[in-house]
Amino acid sequence: MTPHKGLIIENLEVSIGGQQILHDVSVDVEPGAITTLLGPSGCGKTTLLKAIVGLIPVDEGDISLNSTSLVSTPSHKRGIGLMFQSNALFPHKNVERNVSFGLQMQGQKPEEYQGKVSEMLELVGLSGYNHRNVDTLSGGERQRVALARALAPNPNVLLLDEPFNSLDRSLRSTLLQEVRNLLKILNIAAVHVTHDWDEATRIADNITFMKDGEIIRTGLIEEIIMNPKYSIVADLIGLESCWNPIIFEENRTSFFDTPWGRRKVDFIDPKSFVALIRPENVQIAVGGADAEVQSKIAVFGEWIYKCRIGTDFIVSVKTRSNYAIGESISLYADVNHVEILEVL
Numbered sequence: 027m028t029p030h031k032g033l034i035i036e037n038l039e040v041s042i043g044g045q046q047i048l049h050d051v052s053v054d055v056e057p058g059a060i061t062t063l064l065g066p067s068g069c070g071k072t073t074l075l076k077a078i079v080g081l082i083p084v085d086e087g088d089i090s091l092n093s094t095s096l097v098s099t100p101s102h103k104r105g106i107g108l109m110f111q112s113n114a115l116f117p118h119k120n121v122e123r124n125v126s127f128g129l130q131m132q133g134q135k136p137e138e139y140q141g142k143v144s145e146m147l148e149l150v151g152l153s154g155y156n157h158r159n160v161d162t163l164s165g166g167e168r169q170r171v172a173l174a175r176a177l178a179p180n181p182n183v184l185l186l187d188e189p190f191n192s193l194d195r196s197l198r199s200t201l202l203q204e205v206r207n208l209l210k211i212l213n214i215a216a217v218h219v220t221h222d223w224d225e226a227t228r229i230a231d232n233i234t235f236m237k238d239g240e241i242i243r244t245g246l247i248e249e250i251i252m253n254p255k256y257s258i259v260a261d262l263i264g265l266e267s268c269w270n271p272i273i274f275e276e277n278r279t280s281f282f283d284t285p286w287g288r289r290k291v292d293f294i295d296p297k298s299f300v301a302l303i304r305p306e307n308v309q310i311a312v313g314g315a316d317a318e319v320q321s322k323i324a325v326f327g328e329w330i331y332k333c334r335i336g337t338d339f340i341v342s343v344k345t346r347s348n349y350a351i352g353e354s355i356s357l358y359a360d361v362n363h364v365e366i367l368e369v370l
Contacts (some may be wrong), residue, residue, distance in 0.1 A: 031092050032056040032076070032215055033183050037085035040070075040077050047073045048140075049239045055183070058213040060206060062226040063234035063261060071219040074236075075185045078217065079106050089141060091182055102131060105159075107181035109189040113172035116162050121147070121171055122156040129180035139178075142257070146174035149208060153316050165196050172203060177212065183269070184209065186218040202228040223263045235259050257300045258369045267308075267342045268300040268367065285315035285335045287361045299366050305330060307363040308343040314358030315340065333357060 030094045033055040033349050040048040046298055048070050055061045063071040078089055080101030086195045089096045096104050115124050122143050129139040147155055150170040176184055190198040205228045209216050220226055226233050227247055235243040254260040272281030317333035328344050335341055
């Protein structure tokens with residue numbers, strides 16, 4: 027069998043100050059693939075990046091790149107580039123001196139690295155910026171300089187620790203697409219960290235969800251959307267129409283009530299799951315369940331309404347029709363479209 031040439035994290039355990047942060051973490055990033063680590067603050071995403079690049083030691087497990095273990099390899103010899111939340115540029119150096127930093131660390135002299143710097147700046151859309159002062163650049167330009175600096179030493183893997191968080195959403199979306207295209211052109215694997223689902227979908231091939239230092243779900247974007255599996259994943263990807271059902275038993279059959287009838291289940295522990303109905307599976311129709319509009323937002327030419335049905339159900343629905351907050355509408359859904367998600 028051909029050895030895996032990508033980045034492999036196997037059964038990683040990491041503790042900081044006596045507190046275990048990462049628990050049996052395994053991630054597989056193939057050459058040229060982009061994996062996003064998605065999860066709430068404090069779940070261990072940044073700690074995992076620091077372990078990969080060698081900024082913190084590991085207790086157990088292995089980190090390998092191109093079939094070679096990196097656990098005992100110094101950080102600067104791992105062949106891994108890193109972009110932080112802050113661009114961490116040197117304000118007293120010009121663009122060329124910033125971009126060439128990693129090349130200088132490799133012992134290259136100006137006559138050796140100047141051509142590479144110009145090549146990197148052209149790739150990130152900053153051709154001719156070599157001698158500009160960093161403090162004269164915009165936020166987006168500074169992040170492009172930081173990207174060029176991370177890519178200049180030809181890393182095998184690029185780690186992205188929410189580097190575009192401080193930028194406005196429009197510019198962030200543009201840069202994410204540019205970074206994705208560039209990584210694909212250069213065939214560089216990447217691990218990207220965020221807590222924002224929309225950001226993840228703009229750059230990633232695969233998404234790995236983390237909670238409390240553990241990997242809970244990994245898959246392609248379309249797989250995650252079709253089957254989030256867990257309530258925390260549904261919440262992170264914006265599926266909010268969940269409720270805690272009350273389980274009943276009748277004639278050895280377990281079920282719970284929905285606004286549109288009973289839904290059968292194969293288990294009876296009400297604490298282990300929530301029920302979900304997606305907005306696209308809800309219709310505004312005569313004869314449905316009476317609902318009151320609680321809030322609304324406009325998205326791509328449609329309204330998404332969050333509605334209350336009775337005292338127990340909050341349901342979202344998409345439509346082009348315009349309703350006022352507080353207005354009563356009738357909502358219908360096929361009970362078979364009510365999904366069941368595990369609670370961790």
